[in-house]
Amino acid sequence: MEKTVQSIDRQLDILEMVANARQGLGVSELARATELPKSTVHRILQTLCRRHYVRQDEESGRYLLSYRFLSISAQYYASLDLRVVAAPLARELSAATGAAVHLAIQRGDQAVYIEKISPYSSTCSYSEIGKTIPLYCSSIGKVLLAALEPAIFEEYLTRADFRQFTPSTLDPEALRRQVEACRKSGLAVDDGEHEADSFCVGTGIKDFRGTTIAAMSLSSSRKELSFSPATAEALVRCAGRISQIFGYEGEIANGS
């Protein structure tokens, strides 16, 4: 095992514990949790206080995170470009599954494709980067709808016109049921609802606040793509890795 700097490891242990405790932690609590002497913990906290990474609540004496974390993170967050981050992982996913991979973000009542990775064999021809698709009849759209506040989603149901693209296109009640299911499973399916021969499964990409910032899907023809657990798992894993880069820590397949 390669040598690391013990003091830095200890400091990060302390920081992570402080971060996880919403009301902060005291020196003695941290000493017990880290199995370090109080003087060691205190010295580390003083150093972090001096640099504004941690602050001490005057009333309780407890230590909490402070603003320097956000300041540092701002620069990391500003440097993240979803397409740049996602593209290599999307290519790997496409290669591993043989399916087309799409990335989309929400703009009003549409999903806008921002990435498309398409194997040569793909029959998937509708989607193009920059093109939009209605939310109600695409797997990525349903994922984005599932991320909305319920009241906002109900408003959408009221105003969307639910134009029928294929015999499989959903009506509002069917959509509500599928969005509800997606909130629980984190997955949505488009079974020929926009293009008759197309089958897609999608999931969400989240950032550090738990906000769904994009949706990612696998697409193929109905004949080719079976909704196998392994395929869905690969999609969820890929979206999870992208979410992680954007600071998301939870399980990706719990659409809360």
Place this chain on the structure above:
Amino acid sequence: MEKTVQSIDRQLDILEMVANARQGLGVSELARATELPKSTVHRILQTLCRRHYVRQDEESGRYLLSYRFLSISAQYYASLDLRVVAAPLARELSAATGAAVHLAIQRGDQAVYIEKISPYSSTCSYSEIGKTIPLYCSSIGKVLLAALEPAIFEEYLTRADFRQFTPSTLDPEALRRQVEACRKSGLAVDDGEHEADSFCVGTGIKDFRGTTIAAMSLSSSRKELSFSPATAEALVRCAGRISQIFGYEGEIANGS
């Protein structure tokens, strides 16, 4: 000077330099910048890599921030409540200036008051927490408009009805000029535009991304509040302190 942990200070120096360099930094560059030996810098970076606070770009060998910063920050950011953070500072500002202090956020074409600190002597009676005011005829509204993308602001100009509350209420062209000025100065004024006897000056509160998340204003009667540089400065300083807590690092009075 109280003793801190040198290794932690060094690590934070390195982290802050890496954060400021959008394309990352190499070991030798960091060694020169920190005046530390390369082996010292390398050891610190290895420790941060192990914990996913930093990563090394495979192609360039440079070190960049990684996702653990956002993960840690998420918990800090989630714990921030604008009203809770702002209230003590708003009370100080009101006491120092003798003026009423308001906080508002944007909801569609309205500004919603989320805080009101009012000295007993205040004649300011319209605003109440939860109440809304149109964006075009309030200082806080103009601050929020100034933060919009220009195209979104032009759309607003097209659809707002510019109802005339007082002889001083602005028309679209006058508003455009004032919003333009606010983008430069970071300050906006309401000189009797919604209530004839009221004078307000407002500025923005930003978060770690540079996003304007709220506006803050000082209000009084036209007879009482002079637009003195000292008063405006106190407002900007107060808003700056709140912005800092939300991770904003830039100068608050440059509305970019």
Place this chain on the structure above:
DNA sequence: CTGTACGTTCCATATTGCGGAACATCGTTC
């Protein structure tokens, strides 16, 4: 008033972090 638990400070000690030297690799120049 006493006991307990907290955060803080001090200082002798030894462990850990230091940093110089050497190494391996890569890109550039001739």
Place this chain on the structure above:
DNA sequence: GAACGATGTTCCGCAATATGGAACGTACAG
């Protein structure tokens, strides 16, 4: 293709820094 320069990485002897135990000051509960 060889030489050079700059990079990142590794190693190890050493001493400076981090450690942690003890003591202190404070606050609160009984």
